[in-house]
Amino acid sequence: MRSWSAPEVPALPVTGPEVSLHDTATGGRVTITPKDGPARLYVCGITPYDATHLGHAATYVGFDLLNRAWRSAGHEVRYVQNVTDVDDPLLERAAKVKVDWVELAERETELFRQDMQALRVLPPDHYAGAVESIPLVVEMIQALEAAGAVYSVDGDLYQSATADPAFGEESGYDRETMLRLFGERGGDPDRAGKRDPLDPVVWLAERPGEPSWPSPFGPGRPGWHVECAAIAREHLGAAFEVQGGGSDLVFPHHEMCAGHAQVVEPGARFAQVYSHAGMVGYDGEKMSKSRGNLVFVSALRNSDIDPMAIRLALLRHHFRADWEWTDAELFDAVDELGRWRRAVALGAGAPAAPVVTEVLAALADDLDAPRAVAAVTAWVDATLGTDGLADTSDPDAATAVLAVVDAALGVLL
Known part of the structure; x- marks a missing residue:
């Protein structure tokens, strides 16, 4: 499958620190230092039955920071x-709106590509x-x-x-919680005939009116979880660095x-670190299709909101x-972006070296973007002289700040 076009990322004259991330499985911090070959990242993608909302965008921008932080630390990714x-x-949505499911998937995937490109998210090397x-999937089954x-x-x-x-070690949940979440999130714990309510489906036999593909098990289609496991193993191997x-x-x-x-490769932990983005709410609830409280990236872009302001808000x-x-939140980010651009337009500014160091350090520290943003804002305040004393002592400040904001934060000024 085709990905989206990659933005140009400026090379920085300094190397950032090694990245540490919170690991969901252990509850602790893990410093990730790839020893042989690239740093490997798998991020679960969309089910393309609707447009990209801000919850999606927050997740993909978040892991884009990891991609950039690894690159700043000198690693191939x-x-x-x-x-x-x-x-x-996807099939339910297509039937409801009376659109061919392939057409719906292709249309929404293309819109997702456009949204990611507008937000300057680095594209995956393999978009599968x-x-x-x-x-x-058949091979894995x-x-x-x-x-x-x-x-x-x-x-x-199944x-x-x-x-x-090791089942249960990634989430750390007790069985009661697992059963509840399995039922809420696409599982079928109450299906008769299963050996255990928590057993996941790996291949669904052909249903009337639904798409299917031939396989040694009979015509059908893959389960959700085995799909990601097979794709990740194919392109990243066993025990890759981060699943997000x-x-x-x-x-x-x-x-x-x-x-x-x-199970396929006993003794090899699937990912070294499991990293998870938070949920974005709107009108007091998590954004979700079922609640109808979605804010779409494409709708904001079509209303003439600068995608860089959307990214900065995230x-x-x-x-x-x-x-x-x-x-x-959005209009504060629009104003903040304007101030950043006014500061770099001056050329000279407050010393940039401390800003570069702090931005890279913040992102290496569990992708602490708010800390990095605060460092840039402090530089902007000093450069514009919000206290009445503008600092333009560094003649090359704007060039350095432009580069680190672009390379590390993905914001094009």
């Missing part, structure tokens, strides 16, 4: 993202759709069968969750992904925090 271009929510990855972990319920194939001895996504993916999605992969919140979007 291999980034993979999927598109779940066949799944129940579920449909094109069905051969990889065959490996799970060989391990004795797969069984059939009326033609649908994996025994407990076939992975929204906090609503902690369970069941990331737990089940790990379970599939760890950066003013830590990527792991839950927070609420308001119009005031």
Whole structure:
């Protein structure tokens, strides 16, 4: 599948610190220093049944900071993202609006590309759709069968969750919480015939009126979790550095992904770090299609809002925090962006070296974008002289600040 065009990223004259991230599985910090080869990142992508809302944008901008922080630290990065271009929510939406599901998926995926490009999110090296990855899924299911972990319920194939001895370690949830979340987030804990209510489906047998593909198990389509596990293993190998996504993916999605992969390759932790972005709310609730409280990136762009102001509004919140979007958030960011641009337009300014150091240090510290933004704002305040004393002692300040804001924060001034 085609990704989107990459923005130019300026090279910085200094090297940033090694990146440390909060790991959901352990609850602690992990400093990630790839020893052989690139730093590897898998971020779960969209199910393209609707446009990109600000909750999506916050997640992908958050992990874009990780991509950039690794590059600032001198590492090559291999980034993979999927598109779940066949799944129940997509098929249900297509039927409801009476549009071909392929057409809907292609249209919304293209809109997502445009939104990501406008927000200057670095594109993945491999952008893989579920449909094109069905051969990889089939191979993984065959490996799970060989391990004795797969069984059939009326033609649908399930994996025994407990076939992975580490099941539950990624989320740390108790069984009661797992059962509740599994039912709320696309699972089928009440299906008769399953050996355990928490067992995930890996292959859905053909249903009337739904798309299907041939396989050794009969015609059908892949389950959600096995799709990501197969794509990640194919492009990143075992025990890659970071699996990322929204906090609503902690369970069941990331737990089940790990379970599939760890049965196929026992003893190898699927990802070294599991990192999760917070949820963005609107009107007092998490943004979601079911609540109808979505703010779309494309709608803001079409109303002449500078995408860099949207990105800056997102950066003013830590990527792991839950927070609420308001119009005031956006217009504050519009004003802040204008002040940043006025400061760099002067050319000379307050000393830039401390700003560069602080921005890189902040992002290496669990992607602390608010701290980095505060450092730039402090430089802007000193340069514009908000206290009545403008500082233009560094003749090359603007060049250095422009470069670090672009390279590390992804904001083009």
